[in-house]
Amino acid sequence: QTVVTQEPSFSVSPGGTVTLTCGLSSGSLSTTYYPSWYQQTPGQAPRTLIYNTKIRSSGVPDRFSGSIVGNKAALTITGAQAEDESDYYCVLYMGSGGWVFGGGTKVTVL
Amino acid sequence: QMQLQESGPGLVKPSETLSLICNVSGGSITGYYWTWIRQPAGKGLEWIGRIYDNGVTMYNPSLNSRVTMSVDTSKNHFSLRLNSVTAADTAVYYCARERWLEEFDYWGQGTLVTVSS
Numbered sequence: 715q716t717v718v719t720q721e722p723s724f725s726v727s728p729g730g731t732v733t734l735t736c737g738l739s740s741g742s743l744s745t746t747y748y749p750s751w752y753q754q755t756p757g758q759a760p761r762t763l764i765y766n767t768k769i770r771s772s773g774v775p776d777r778f779s780g781s782i783v784g785n786k787a788a789l790t791i792t793g794a795q796a797e798d799e800s801d802y803y804c805v806l807y808m809g810s811g812g813w814v815f816g817g818g819t820k821v822t823v824l
Numbered sequence: 825q826m827q828l829q830e831s832g833p834g835l836v837k838p839s840e841t842l843s844l845i846c847n848v849s850g851g852s853i854t855g856y857y858w859t860w861i862r863q864p865a866g867k868g869l870e871w872i873g874r875i876y877d878n879g880v881t882m883y884n885p886s887l888n889s890r891v892t893m894s895v896d897t898s899k900n901h902f903s904l905r906l907n908s909v910t911a912a913d914t915a916v917y918y919c920a921r922e923r924w925l926e927e928f929d930y931w932g933q934g935t936l937v938t939v940s941s
Contacts, residue, residue, distance in 0.1 A: 753870075762929060765923075766926055813871040
């Protein structure tokens with residue numbers, strides 16, 4: 715089964731920019747995988763940040779953006795704030811295999 | 825505002841069946857996919873499967889032989905059954921609404937299910 719890969723952790727300074735990526739253990743990722751990104755803080759259900767590669771979900775600040783970079787999906791936080799310190803998950807649609815989540819990236823803002 | 829609420833036993837014995845219900849309020853269950861997602865403590869999210877309002881299902885291939893989902897549109901709820909559970913099935917179980925191929929836009933608060941004798 716194809717594994718969805720994410721960086722385990724990232725650190726960013728307040729006001730800085732960080733780009734998280736989401737890839738496949740084999741093959742190239744494209745928009746046909748409908749990549750989406752979720753943010754989760756401890757004890758809470760995840761919430762959508764980005765879906766269909768680059769569409770920002772309702773109420774999500776515009777400092778969050780999604781794209782395809784090379785053969786990976788990417789989530790960029792531009793002007794990181796303290797409240798962005800969270801776990802971030804990408805999820806891809808594998809057709810008959812349904813949705814597959816990446817392992818998550820823990821972002822620290824310091 | 826749509827709300828989802830998981831309910832069911834918090835403790836299940838090994839080899840038995842885990843059963844959860846997700847009650848949907850503030851909106852109709854028809855016209856959407858409904859999903860179960862789980863998360864072991866300190867670990868990542870795992871998609872378990874989805875069901876449409878007409879009962880059509882799709883399951884995670886790794887769980888396919890043990891999972892059954894059903895929907896009751898008259899009660900506005902859907903359910904999950906996972907049989908032959910082991911300690912590896914201990915997790916917080918979330919129900920969520922899927923806007924098809926877009927996002928999981930509404931989530932329950934999650935319910936912890938522990939598999940232990």
